[in-house]
Amino acid sequence: MELQKTSNGHHDLSPDRIPENGFDALENITEGDTFLPNKSNGKIETQFTDFVGKTSFGMSIFNLSNAILGSGILGLAYAMANTGIILFVLLLTSMAILSAYSIHLLLKSAGVVGIRAYEQLGNRAFGRPGKILAASIITLNNIGAMSSYLFIVKIELPHIIQGLLPDNSDYWFVDGRYLIIIISVLVILPLALMKRLGYLGYTSGFSLSCMVFFLISVIYKKFVTECPEEHSYNKTVPTESIYNSTDGMCEAKLITINPQTAFTIPIIAFAFVCHPEVLPIYTELKNPSKKRMQKVANISILTMFVMYLVTAIFGYLTFYGNVKSELLEMYSKKDTLMLCVRLAVLIAVTLTVPVVLFPIRRAVLQLLFPDKPFHWVRHISIAVCLLFLVNLLVIFVPNIRDIFGFIGATSAPSLIFILPGIFYICIVPEEQEPLKSRPKIQAIAFVTLGFIFMIMSITFIIIEWVTGKKTSGGH
Numbered sequence: 001m002e003l004q005k006t007s008n009g010h011h012d013l014s015p016d017r018i019p020e021n022g023f024d025a026l027e028n029i030t031e032g033d034t035f036l037p038n039k040s041n042g043k044i045e046t047q048f049t050d051f052v053g054k055t056s057f058g059m060s061i062f063n064l065s066n067a068i069l070g071s072g073i074l075g076l077a078y079a080m081a082n083t084g085i086i087l088f089v090l091l092l093t094s095m096a097i098l099s100a101y102s103i104h105l106l107l108k109s110a111g112v113v114g115i116r117a118y119e120q121l122g123n124r125a126f127g128r129p130g131k132i133l134a135a136s137i138i139t140l141n142n143i144g145a146m147s148s149y150l151f152i153v154k155i156e157l158p159h160i161i162q163g164l165l166p167d168n169s170d171y172w173f174v175d176g177r178y179l180i181i182i183i184s185v186l187v188i189l190p191l192a193l194m195k196r197l198g199y200l201g202y203t204s205g206f207s208l209s210c211m212v213f214f215l216i217s218v219i220y221k222k223f224v225t226e227c228p229e230e231h232s233y234n235k236t237v238p239t240e241s242i243y244n245s246t247d248g249m250c251e252a253k254l255i256t257i258n259p260q261t262a263f264t265i266p267i268i269a270f271a272f273v274c275h276p277e278v279l280p281i282y283t284e285l286k287n288p289s290k291k292r293m294q295k296v297a298n299i300s301i302l303t304m305f306v307m308y309l310v311t312a313i314f315g316y317l318t319f320y321g322n323v324k325s326e327l328l329e330m331y332s333k334k335d336t337l338m339l340c341v342r343l344a345v346l347i348a349v350t351l352t353v354p355v356v357l358f359p360i361r362r363a364v365l366q367l368l369f370p371d372k373p374f375h376w377v378r379h380i381s382i383a384v385c386l387l388f389l390v391n392l393l394v395i396f397v398p399n400i401r402d403i404f405g406f407i408g409a410t411s412a413p414s415l416i417f418i419l420p421g422i423f424y425i426c427i428v429p430e431e432q433e434p435l436k437s438r439p440k441i442q443a444i445a446f447v448t449l450g451f452i453f454m455i456m457s458i459t460f461i462i463i464e465w466v467t468g469k470k471t472s473g474g475h
């Protein structure tokens with residue numbers, strides 16, 4: 001059976017298996033006697049005795065690729081414009097490798113104790129506070145992902161409507177702020193009120209096809225679009241190019257640094273987050289073994305790496321220094337092909353919003369009302385509050401870059417680097433790997449790197465926000 005979407009809006013064990021109000025229920029399954037540590041060949045291996053995964057190797061790759069792929073792809077050309085091609089490729093490659101290493105740490109920790117959910121690793125490492133911490137970071141990440149999806153609606157729906165209108169008049173219904181409220185109330189809320197995700201969980205195939213369609217169009221457009229010499233988007237701070245002496249907006253830079261470079265690592269980190277999905281997908285895998293799951297992860301990461309690189313390069317080589325933090329926004333409103341791409345991406349992200357909302361609500365219910373049975377009032381009010389909060393955020397945040405930046409600098413390094421490293425250090429027993437053994441030292445270095453990324457990114461982003469506001473008086 002295919003997985004359903006979960007923590008970052010992607011895949012989940014079927015709701016029939018994990019009850020709506022379910023972290024503790026999950027904990028009973030995962031940490032009870034359903035997993036039998038099996039000491040064969042002198043190695044401790046844990047088997048999922050209650051559950052036989054049925055998802056094939058290929059389907060698992062598809063599911064994990066879907067978990068990785070999201071709105072992050074739209075920000076990568078902007079990231080490349082602010083680092084230059086070489087620096088970007090180096091950073092993207094490093095993040096892909098580190099992301100695969102992080103999955104190795106998660107799989108190894110999960111293998112020791114037989115756990116199938118990210119939060120449960122937190123529980124195993126630090127008890128309830130660990131579980132609450134992991135759940136809160138996943139929730140923050142999901143709220144960020146949800147906001148970025150809704151932000152795309154805010155930017156793109158007006159473009160689609162304008163593309164269909166004969167004139168360019170500024171009607172109220174081409175204002176993205178009103179449109180997201182309308183879409184939230186008429187489309188997202190009713191879907192979010194369903195008791196179960198049902199078929200919504202299966203939209204992943206559709207989303208992936210939309211993104212492939214987007215990718216092909218971005219490549220095609222590179223060859224038929226002239227670089228806009230004079231674009232309405234004004235850079236407020238001059239670009240300082242190390243490699244090129246001239247500062248033309250229509251030439252490719254190999255290495256460049258400017259204040260917006262601060263957003264590069266967060267955008268790339270955001271784009272690779274899929275880590276809360278890895279263990280549920282592992283549980284569903286047919287003939288599961290760590291090696292097999294690592295292969296699934298490596299292939300998915302490699303595929304997404306190629307997709308990200310191609311999008312960034314062709315997006316950048318179409319618009320060069322003019323490119324905005326949401327690539328789609330750059331294309332002409334009157335272009336029929338791009339109108340179709342916009343529509344496809346828009347439907348995909350709109351359907352993903354309620355799917356991302358479900359796990360957030362589950363976490364909130366679990367944290368605030370742990371032992372209470374299902375109740376419609378709680379179910380509905382949490383969805384309404386979450387949507388209200390995300391709408392407010394999307395209305396007041398001026399740029400999708402700020403969402404990528406904030407989430408990519410806080411929850412993304414925590415989910416990719418800090419938590420998996422710490423879980424590994426705490427969960428893998430000293431007898432098996434002492435603190436001074438190579439794998440543990442590597443894990444410690446990995447956690448440190450995560451903290452460095454986090455502190456560096458947050459500092460640079462705050463500096464950019466403060467100085468950027470001073471020079472431009474807002475955006």
Ligand SMILES: NC(=O)C[C@H](N)C(=O)O
Nearest residue numbers: 008068070071072271273
């Ligand atoms: N936080 C996430 O789940 C982001 C996802 N990797 C994306 O690119 O949209």
